[in-house]
Amino acid sequence: MALGEFELIGKFFSGGRAGRNDVVLGVGDDAALVRVPEGQELVVAADSIVSGVHFPADLPAAAIGYRALAVNLSDMAAMGAAPAWFTLALTLPSAEEQWLAEFSGGLLELAAQHRCALIGGDTTSGPLNIGVQILGLAPTGAAIRRTGARPGDLVCLSGAVGDAAAGLKVLLGTARTAAGPDRAYLIDRFMRPTPRVAVGLLLRGAATAAIDVSDGLFADLGKLAAASRVGARLELERLPLSPALIRSEGQEGARACGLQGGDDYELCFTVPADRYEDLRQTLQPRGHAIYPIGVIEATPGVRCHLAGTPVDLELTGYDHFAR
Amino acid sequence: MALGEFELIGKFFSGGRAGRNDVVLGVGDDAALVRVPEGQELVVAADSIVSGVHFPADLPAAAIGYRALAVNLSDMAAMGAAPAWFTLALTLPSAEEQWLAEFSGGLLELAAQHRCALIGGDTTSGPLNIGVQILGLAPTGAAIRRTGARPGDLVCLSGAVGDAAAGLKVLLGTARTAAGPDRAYLIDRFMRPTPRVAVGLLLRGAATAAIDVSDGLFADLGKLAAASRVGARLELERLPLSPALIRSEGQEGARACGLQGGDDYELCFTVPADRYEDLRQTLQPRGHAIYPIGVIEATPGVRCHLAGTPVDLELTGYDHFAR
Numbered sequence: 001m002a003l004g005e006f007e008l009i010g011k012f013f014s015g016g017r018a019g020r021n022d023v024v025l026g027v028g029d030d031a032a033l034v035r036v037p038e039g040q041e042l043v044v045a046a047d048s049i050v051s052g053v054h055f056p057a058d059l060p061a062a063a064i065g066y067r068a069l070a071v072n073l074s075d076m077a078a079m080g081a082a083p084a085w086f087t088l089a090l091t092l093p094s095a096e097e098q099w100l101a102e103f104s105g106g107l108l109e110l111a112a113q114h115r116c117a118l119i120g121g122d123t124t125s126g127p128l129n130i131g132v133q134i135l136g137l138a139p140t141g142a143a144i145r146r147t148g149a150r151p152g153d154l155v156c157l158s159g160a161v162g163d164a165a166a167g168l169k170v171l172l173g174t175a176r177t178a179a180g181p182d183r184a185y186l187i188d189r190f191m192r193p194t195p196r197v198a199v200g201l202l203l204r205g206a207a208t209a210a211i212d213v214s215d216g217l218f219a220d221l222g223k224l225a226a227a228s229r230v231g232a233r234l235e236l237e238r239l240p241l242s243p244a245l246i247r248s249e250g251q252e253g254a255r256a257c258g259l260q261g262g263d264d265y266e267l268c269f270t271v272p273a274d275r276y277e278d279l280r281q282t283l284q285p286r287g288h289a290i291y292p293i294g295v296i297e298a299t300p301g302v303r304c305h306l307a308g309t310p311v312d313l314e315l316t317g318y319d320h321f322a323r
Numbered sequence: 324m325a326l327g328e329f330e331l332i333g334k335f336f337s338g339g340r341a342g343r344n345d346v347v348l349g350v351g352d353d354a355a356l357v358r359v360p361e362g363q364e365l366v367v368a369a370d371s372i373v374s375g376v377h378f379p380a381d382l383p384a385a386a387i388g389y390r391a392l393a394v395n396l397s398d399m400a401a402m403g404a405a406p407a408w409f410t411l412a413l414t415l416p417s418a419e420e421q422w423l424a425e426f427s428g429g430l431l432e433l434a435a436q437h438r439c440a441l442i443g444g445d446t447t448s449g450p451l452n453i454g455v456q457i458l459g460l461a462p463t464g465a466a467i468r469r470t471g472a473r474p475g476d477l478v479c480l481s482g483a484v485g486d487a488a489a490g491l492k493v494l495l496g497t498a499r500t501a502a503g504p505d506r507a508y509l510i511d512r513f514m515r516p517t518p519r520v521a522v523g524l525l526l527r528g529a530a531t532a533a534i535d536v537s538d539g540l541f542a543d544l545g546k547l548a549a550a551s552r553v554g555a556r557l558e559l560e561r562l563p564l565s566p567a568l569i570r571s572e573g574q575e576g577a578r579a580c581g582l583q584g585g586d587d588y589e590l591c592f593t594v595p596a597d598r599y600e601d602l603r604q605t606l607q608p609r610g611h612a613i614y615p616i617g618v619i620e621a622t623p624g625v626r627c628h629l630a631g632t633p634v635d636l637e638l639t640g641y642d643h644f645a646r
Contacts, residue, residue, distance in 0.1 A: 024364060028550070029469050030401035030535055031368035031459070036359040041347060044442055045354035046410035046456055050449035078353035087369035089412070089454040119367055126373035126452060131412040133369055133456035136354070146352050212353055227351070 008095050008123055012104040013088065016111055016118030023085065023117050032119035034085055036137065043136040043143055045075035047214075048089075051128035056171055061099045062106030063191035064130065069110050070195045071214065072134040074265040077200035078212040080144040081136035083114050088121035089131035095123075114197055144200070144269070148208035149228035153270040155294040158196045160240040161217050163189035165261020166249055182244035193265040199288050203269055206279045210269035216260040218313070221268050221294075222302045228270075234294040236306045259304075259313070270296055331418050331446055335427040336411065339434055339441030346408065346440050355442035357408055359460065366459040366466055368398035370537075371412075374451035379494055384422045385429030386514035387453065392433050393518045394537065395457040397588040400523035401535040403467040404459035406437050411444035412454035418446075437520055467523070467592070471531035472551035476593040478617040481519045483563040484540050486512035488584020489572055505567035516588040522611050526592055529602045533592035539583040541636070544591050544617075545625045551593075557617040559629045582627075582636070593619055 009027065017026055024033035036042055049068050051057045059067075069086065076083045088107070111118060116134070167190030170183055196212075203210060211224045218234075225232045236255060245254045271279050276292065283290045297303075304311045332350065340349055347356035359365055372391050374380045382390075392409065399406045411430070434441060439457070490513030493506055519535075526533055534547045541557075548555045559578060568577045594602050599615065606613045620626075627634045 025466070025468065030398045030533075031366045031404065031457075031466075033364045033366055033402075033461075033466055035463075036365055038361055041356045042359055042365065042458075043354045043356055044408065044410060044458065046412050046444045046454070048412040048414060048445060048447050048452075048454060050414055050447050050452075053447060053449050075353045079356075081354065085367065087367060087456055089369050089371040089456070091371060091373055091452055121369045122371060124371050124373050124376060126376050127450040129371075129373075129414055129449060129452045129454075131369070131371060131452075131454035131456075133410055133412075133454075134354075135365075135367065135458075138356075140358075143348075143354075143356055145348065210353075 008100065012100045013118055016108045018112050018115045018117040020084070020115060020117045023119055026117065026119050034119060039140055040137040041140050041143060043076060043079050043081035043138055044133070045072055046131065046133040047071045047075060048129060048131040057128070059171070059191065061102035065103040065106030066110050066192055068130040068132050069107050070193050071265060072132045073110070073114055073116065073195035073197055074212040074214070076134060076136040077196045078144070078210050078267055079136070079138065080142060080200045080204040080210065081138040082201060083116040083134060083136045083197060085117045085119045086111070086132050086134045088118060090121065091124045091126040091129040093125065093128060142204050144203055144207050144210045146209050146211050146224045146227035149224060149230050149270040149296045150208060151230055151296050151298045153208055153272050153296040154276050154292045155221065155232055155234065155296060156269055156271060157240055157291045157293055158199045158267040159264065159289050160242045160245070161213060161264050161266055162245050162254055162257030162261045163242050164193055164263030165257040166245050167191070168263060177248055182248050185244045186248060190263055193263065195265060196267045199267055199283065202282055202286070202288070206275055206282070207269040207271050210267055213264060213266050213268050214262045216262045217268060218259045218302060220262065224268065224270070225296070225300065225302060231297045231299045231301045231303070232294055233297050234302060234304045236304050236311060238291065238293045240291040331423065335423045336441055339431050341435050341438045341440040343407070343438060343440045346442055349440065349442050357442060362463055363460040364463050364466060366399060366402050366404035366461055368395055369454065369456040370394045370398060371452060371454040380451070382494070382514070384425035388426040388428065388430030389433050389515055391453040391455050392430050393516050394588060395455045396433070396437055396439065396518035396520055397535040397537070399457060399459040400519045401467070401533050401590055402459070402461065403465060403523045403527040403533065404461045405524060406439040406457060406459045406520060408440045408442045409434070409455055409457040411441060413444065414447045414449040414452040416448065416451060465527050467526055467530050467533045469532050469534050469547045469550035472547060472553050472593040472619045473531060473595070474553055474619050474621045476531050476595050476619040477599050477615045478544065478555055478557065478619060479592055479594060480563055480614045480616055481522045481590040482587065482612050483565045483568070484536060484587050484589055485568050485577055485580030485584045486565050487516055487586030488580040489568050490514070491586060500571055505571050508567045509571060513586055516586065518588060519590045522590055522606065525605055525609070525611070529598055529605070530592040530594050533590055536587060536589050536591050537585040539585045540591060541582045541625060543585065547591065547593070548619070548623065548625060554620045554622045554624045554626070555617055556620050557625060557627045559627050559634060561614065561616045563614040
């Protein structure tokens with residue numbers, strides 16, 4: 001059954017206030033009104049996901065809804081910001097109740113987990129495109145940028161990389177050998193990446209720079225290094241790769257997924273060497289991983305080493321308009 | 324010539340800071356950072372425009388860029404908010420330099436006029452879809468909602484309605500007789516609607532409710548009335564219709580365009596009868612129009628009258644998912 005635009009908004013997207021009392025006016029007027037507390041900066045990001053580009057068209061609707069918000073929460077995480085509110089610009093070929101119920105379920109479940117309120121947006125007919133704009137808060141001056149990495153800082157990751165890229169290959173039918181529980185694990189890592197919001201908040205005051213890995217570790221670390229006007233050396237044997245990934249793709253394939261796959265949405269961040277141990281002791285007891293994988297160097301560019309030997313890799317990140 | 328994603332952002336969208344000093348960090352990191360002044364509420368809206376749905380696919384790129392921001396500025400106007408910052412989620416089939424130069428030109432020209440800074444966003448490959456999320460400011464409690472209209476309030480418009488709908492018909496080749504300067508005038512009203520931001524700011528403290536006319540006057544006044552739990556009576560002979568529109572569509576056709584066409588993005592607002600004259604004297608000397616077109620009544624629904632006689636019209640607003 002198809003629904004009209006205005007029914008649709010009320011029926012599926014009115015339950016997203018996430019218990020916040022700083023939403024003065026939510027969904028339903030020309031705009032929403034929210035209160036930004038004194039002493040906080042507003043942190044603003046917008047990321048869209050497009051059917052057939054960021055996910056297969058037949059991905060379950062709940063996973064699409066989850067993912068649309070997760071990639072934006074990940075931007076907040078990379079800034080050390082606390083997510084607060086978001087808007088949804090939903091372009092849909094048709095308004096199918098079942099699809100919308102699942103989509104909004106996946107979206108609002110994740111929103112509730114992060115106390116991030118849906119405060120507005122619009123729905124439009126057209127090829128499936130989900131745009132989220134997210135607003136977060138960070139104490140003035142506390143947000144983590146890409147620009148603060150210094151030579152000698154350790155390069156760290158918040159979790160294993162490559163799983164989601166392999167999961168997408170499974171979904172697309174191009175994976176090598178993934179089977180059974182490995183297959184399910186890899187698909188789940190693609191469908192439900194964990195935005196590292198809690199890690200991002202703990203990085204405030206400790207990390208000198210951070211970025212979320214959305215276009216691939218090699219490319220995104222390159223962007224962080226370029227923004228900081230430094231370079232980086234990666235020790236490939238230190239890349240955190242899951243056993244499921246290695247079993248499915250082999251050691252080399254797993255490494256390639258880890259360097260080039262961005263869909264895990266882990267954080268890549270830098271920390272002064274003498275602050276690393278403190279940070280590790282802050283993160284690990286709270287159940288958060290930290291993997292040192294390299295070091296910042298003065299020379300621009302990202303260099304890969306394997307067991308101490310330079311490795312020449314032709315790697316690029318995902319570019320939507322690559323020639 | 325096609326450009327890569329990252330070049331593209333730098334080349335066409337880095338000049339949009341609009342001279343604001345409250346942008347702590349603009350385009351280029353995982354998120355932007357802005358400062359919200361004390362005593363202000365943040366006003367948040369998001370509207371997308373989709374090729375083939377909101378505009379013909381061959382509309383000049385400058386007009387697409389202009390329009391994508393204009394519809395969002397119009398939401399700020401309807402709230403009585405001062406636009407401050409926006410993000411752009413741009414989904415494009417390919418990255419053509421000429422198109423992008425024109426698109427960003429149209430977008431950033433309007434942004435500069437309203438001192439609204441482009442602070443972030445993303446670019447993605449896919450069917451043309453332009454999502455803008457806009458952030459504005461209003462003193463705490465001053466934003467104008469849809470909910471404050473009371474019986475006896477006058478219903479007013481900020482300008483002529485119907486021109487843009489007729490302009491779109493000209494562009495689509497379905498207009499009746501529009502020719503010469505009328506044709507150019509109507510097309511321009513579609514391509515470059517004037518967001519009534521300055522009017523919205525002057526409505527603060529005077530208007531009891533406001534909405535921007537995006538889905539058609541009849542439908543949008545209906546939404547305002549429903550949100551305020553009142554009804555409205557429209558005097559059709561008072562509808563502001565341009566001579567070009569009447570010449571092109573005839574008196575009845577012009578009235579239909581005015582009641583059902585939303586693309587002009589005029590404001591529809593309500594003002595207590597005893598405040599009307601003050602408001603008129605605030606607006607008109609500053610070059611802003613105000614047209615009283617009806618009155619709020621206690622009985623729900625929107626009723627049309629022509630020369631005092633009820634007129635039964637079967638009118639609906641634009642619904643993207645109408646059966």
